[in-house]
Amino acid sequence: MPSSLTGPTIGVFALQGDVREHLRILTDLGATAFGVRRPEELARCDGLIIPGGESTTMYKLARTFELFEPLQQRIEQGMPTFGTCAGMIMLADRVEGGTADQETLGGLDVTVRRNAFGRQVDSFEGELAFDGFEEPVHAVFIRAPWVEELGEGVDVLARVEGGPADGRVVGVRQGSLMATSFHPEVDSDTRIHRYFLDLVAQA
Ligand code: GLN
Numbered sequence: 456m457p458s459s460l461t462g463p464t465i466g467v468f469a470l471q472g473d474v475r476e477h478l479r480i481l482t483d484l485g486a487t488a489f490g491v492r493r494p495e496e497l498a499r500c501d502g503l504i505i506p507g508g509e510s511t512t513m514y515k516l517a518r519t520f521e522l523f524e525p526l527q528q529r530i531e532q533g534m535p536t537f538g539t540c541a542g543m544i545m546l547a548d549r550v551e552g553g554t555a556d557q558e559t560l561g562g563l564d565v566t567v568r569r570n571a572f573g574r575q576v577d578s579f580e581g582e583l584a585f586d587g588f589e590e591p592v593h594a595v596f597i598r599a600p601w602v603e604e605l606g607e608g609v610d611v612l613a614r615v616e617g618g619p620a621d622g623r624v625v626g627v628r629q630g631s632l633m634a635t636s637f638h639p640e641v642d643s644d645t646r647i648h649r650y651f652l653d654l655v656a657q658a
Contacts, residue, residue, distance in 0.1 A: 466491035468498035468526075470516040472508025472541060476640035482649045483558045494525040502535040502655040505542030505560075505640050507597065510569070513545055514558045523560070526535050530562040535631040535658045537651040543567060543627075553601060556559035563632050564606025571601040571636075572620060579618075585626060586612040588646055594625070594637035601636055602627055631658045 462485040481488035481504075491497050493550030494590045503526075505513070517523040530536055530546070538546040544553075548561045554567035557620030572579070577598055582591040594613070602624035605611070613635065625636035631654050639647035 462486045463501040463652060464488075464499055465652075466496060466503045467523075468505045468517075468542070468545075470501060470520055470522065472506035473638070473640060474506055474524050477504050477506055477539075477648075479648075480640055480645050484645055484648055484652060485566070486652060492520060494522060497522065497525050497529060497636055499518070500529075500534065502537070502651070502658070503597070504534050504651070505538040505545050505611070506538065506640070507542065509538035510544035510550075510559070510634060511554050513541060514560075517560075518558075518627060523558075527562075528583040530560055530632070533631055533658060535655045536562070537632075537654075538563075538634040539638055540597065540599055543602075543636055546607075546634050547600075547631055548600075548605075557580060563627065563629050563633075563634060564609055565602050565627060565629075566604040567600040568603045569600050570598050571603075571623070572596060581592065581616065581618070581640075583613050583616050583625070585647065585650075585652075586610070586628075592639070592644060592647065594639075595641045595643060596625075596637045599625070599636040601625055628654075631655075638645065 547567040549566040
């Protein structure tokens, strides 16, 4: 159960991906944070982060460890969930450029394109405006997806600014689900995690 005295309890999907930096930021912001590998751990969470990593491995491990269906259920029931990069792919209802048998948890009414920025720009960084922030965020993209199509009820939080991908959607929110193509956990800026904790507090 959420506790206003101790801050929310936030899990980070930990079968694969960049777990540690998310845990550090969440803890710094006053949340109780731990890695989620088992349904019992998921059951304790007020909210969940699905980190960057490799979406084609994540869904298989989630199946193997019997976490896939519990995750889908919690997301359907409205648990606030934030997906970054591979985590964005995991939350998307539809994927372009996935493997033939690739499954996602879904929940976000978007189509994402995997590895959308192409090999030439495998990894890059840039400044971009983020919903409601006064100062831009420094966004790090690593073999990132972008959002190709948005369903009704999905709000854009961020777009690429400049370069060949100018205007591409790289941050979205739908109800208590949010996702970014980039990695907000890699530097000391905690504003996007705080934005997510606000969603958890409102849920
Ligand atoms: N390309 C990866 C995937 O398809 C995502 C990369 C990342 O999370 N940094 O899952």
